[in-house]
Amino acid sequence: MKRKLSIIITILMIGMLGVIVSGLTFGDPVDHPMDRYFIENSQEESGANNVVTAVLFDYRGFDTLGEAAVLFTAALGASLIFRKRRDD
């Protein structure tokens, strides 16, 4: 009985999610002057042919450094928790 109820609730939740998501508008981003600026000027300003790289490593270089530090911290945390020590 409880199992049936949980299945019904799950189906209802998925249906509600579908109704909500189908109402949203995707693929219709607002045009912003910043977009055109990056496309037109990133090659001369950053020296990278790839606009994504120019944004990621030049305009947002500080952010990417933080991302790398986050990855390093994740590896450090996994080491701290899972590494087997010799003495125990």
Add this chain to the structure above:
Amino acid sequence: MMENVVIRTVSRLAVPFIQIFALYVIVHGASGAGGGFQGGVVFAASFILMIIAFGMPNVRRRIDNRGIMWLSVIGIAIYAGIGFLALLMGGNFLEYAAIEAALGIPHLHGILIDLVEAGIGIAVMAAMVSIIFDIAGNGEESS
């Protein structure tokens, strides 16, 4: 350890190609589709394939935990070091144009981005392999 000739032979053939492709993806960061994060993960995948095919002790004999952690630190240090180099040359932190102007070498900007990508690739590869090393254990009890 299960002996499987097919898996071992195919991995032995595939691993160098995967690593070459990973280096290609890293180097192509500034000029095409690619980058340090993606290439680093592909490089780590080659190590994971080696762990699956040859077992953890065989891979650990080549790279140990200490070396992997050092690689991770070196990767981030390359990135931050280039940032501080720009600071030293009189620009802002990570302002590659300041290094290019101070040294007077043309197109240095893109080369510096490539260097930074290489650092990111090393750091990501080392972080992934380190996590696998720690979670998968020593490989004595299984495979």
